[in-house]
Amino acid sequence: MTYGTDSVNERFRSQRIVLWGVGHTNAHVLRMWGLQRFSDTELVCVSNFPKATYSGMLPGVLAGQYPASAIEIDLVGLCQQNGAQLIVEEVTGVNLAERSLQFRERPPLPFDALSVGIGSVPTTSGVLFAPQAQVLQLKPMQTLSTRLQQTLSAVAANRPASPLRIAIVGGGAAGVEVALCLRRYVKKTFETFAEVCLVHAGEEVLPGVTTGLRQRVQRELDRSGILVHTGRRVVSVEVEYLHCDDGYTIEADVVLWAAGAVGPSILSQLGLPTEERGFLQTDSTLSVCGHPGVFAVGDSGTIQNTTMAKAGVYAVREGPVLWNNLFCHLTGTSMRRYVPQHSFMKLLNFGDGRAAGEWRGFSFEGKWVWWLKNWIDTAFMKKFRVADT
Template sequence: MNAGLSSREVVLLGVGHTNAHLLRMWRRQPIPDARLTCISNFPVATYSGMLPGVLAGQYPVEQMQIDLVRLCDAAGARLIVGNVTRLDVTQRLVHLDDHPSVPFDVLSIGIGSVPSMKNVEIVGNSLMPIKPMQTFLDRLTGRLECWQEHRSRDELRVVVVGGGAGGVELAFCLPAAIQRIANVLTIQLTLVHNGRSLVPGTLERTSHLVSSELKRRGVEVHLQRMVVHVADDHVSLDDGRTIPADVVIWATGAAPPPLLSQLELPTARDGFLLTRSTLQTTGDAPIFVVGDTGTREDDPTPKAGVYAVRQGPVLWENIHRQLRGKSLQKFRPQRGFLKLLNTGDGRAIGEYKGLSFHTSWAWKLKDWIDRRFMDKFAVR
């Protein structure tokens, strides 16, 4: 593509569930007279829906990765792998620390979220936040190798912090990865969750299926407790109890990435960027905010990949409309949706329309949905 002929600059900051849709559509049908630039902190994007399956040994690592270098190349888009430092909304420039500033006529920000880590004291090296997901397996491997070198017992003690969908899937799927990487015979797994029941937002019966399955596998669950201190060999809870821990996986609810506070765009009470139903920032700039990164204060939707994915077609339409000066389309989040949690044993716990189940066909369905989703981004 000849950048010199392009008069309009479309820029994606972060290529997650929603922005990746735009990149895919661009590959099929680029917007005439425009150039697409993608800015990402990694050359690959990781699909969270498949990370538990990778841990369980159901997929190779590459299966959960979108190769941004190849996809951008195939779409005729420019990829910048770098660190954004700030935004100049008036001049319409994205500033990076190690790259010339990038001008935009339309910008879509979708840098996801990070696990919330408020009021936690951390010493030592046992802590493994789930993000960035691109480096999670390498960090886990490094920690396990270090543990093996200095081990004083055969049992590995693992604490997973966070009992949402991500946390429980990790609790189900992590042991297989640990056994593969470190050949550990005994794993004592504990899950700590600050809510009253696991996987908030699901039916009581679904939460019960999750609890029973964890119990069956010997996972100790602490509800309504917060981890307030992480040390090299234990964590402390807010009631003063300590739990021995060699590895602490942090998979708590979504918090805003620190960069958001540097962008000088309106933020919601939760610290994410405030958006309208059209996905546009409330700051009246030609800037869209998608996926976990945006919060609508009039109608907050949960921070979940399913919503981020469904925003894709609305973003694609609205970027066209923005460039043509037309009024924008609204995103209407669907209330109920199929929920499927990989239990790593060829089954999934799910719920749909009031029914809860833990079956092998639910896993087959999840596998089919996830593979079909990732196929859309493959460059062969």
């Protein structure tokens, strides 16, 4: 499906920028396009859904703090408002020689500059899933609320008057926040309790955070009755059971998969350089190594010789650099380097009007932390609100 006033392949233009995936970084370019577009150039966005979602507020949706619509960015409206076109189709590859994006259902789309920003997916490497097991992947996030509702409804109908047993696999920030917020979702939606456990392969949940923040979160997990299994790697998932590498078995009706981020499989099929997790390898200008004019941003790109976590904070900060470097590529001027910040403020939603966080080595928690998180998140979303016409 194409949204926009002109047919993308016929319209005259001298140059075309294609944004593949409209996440944190590419969305900045789309927003800037509405303020200051480049002359004789068109902008085309390619997405797998007509809406994008903001992950930072997803746990808040589960906790009932926001409606599902609060985390959605209306790409059809935003593209229209900002003078860009939107193609919602499945991409099957990139023809690097012809510099075009290929689709399952439509003709190839030539580009002069391409920015790949299709995010990441939780790893399932080495895990066997029984076909009937109720496993929910966090991605695509656009459909998570519906999938969660349907799956939990089906399970709740089979277990009347029994608590729902939910296992969350992955003890990073996403898994921990989802675990803390999900109990409220179950109580509110199904008027029943959920027995939630968190399974993490590493020795401690929340790798990369300070001990202070980890202790605060662990206290909250204990207080909420969430059983945490650390040092246990899930190797197979069957109906009602998860099997771990140490022989331990966990009972669960539903499994939410939030394990570490890897590159979506298509990234390894493009003929572009990738690193061991399947993300595109870039230099510090966000250009894919050896492929000028092809950029990889946000989670989809990994800058050579850096060890940044895959986090929205970095993806957002890359936005202005990408905007600048797209212009530089098209005009043949020299590009800016993206220098990742050493640390950033981390805020984790407890789901009950409180949050915990850390900044420059200091950890904190309370209602004011939730207030701060809510303020930052809602301010971010306001930038992408489509104006009423």
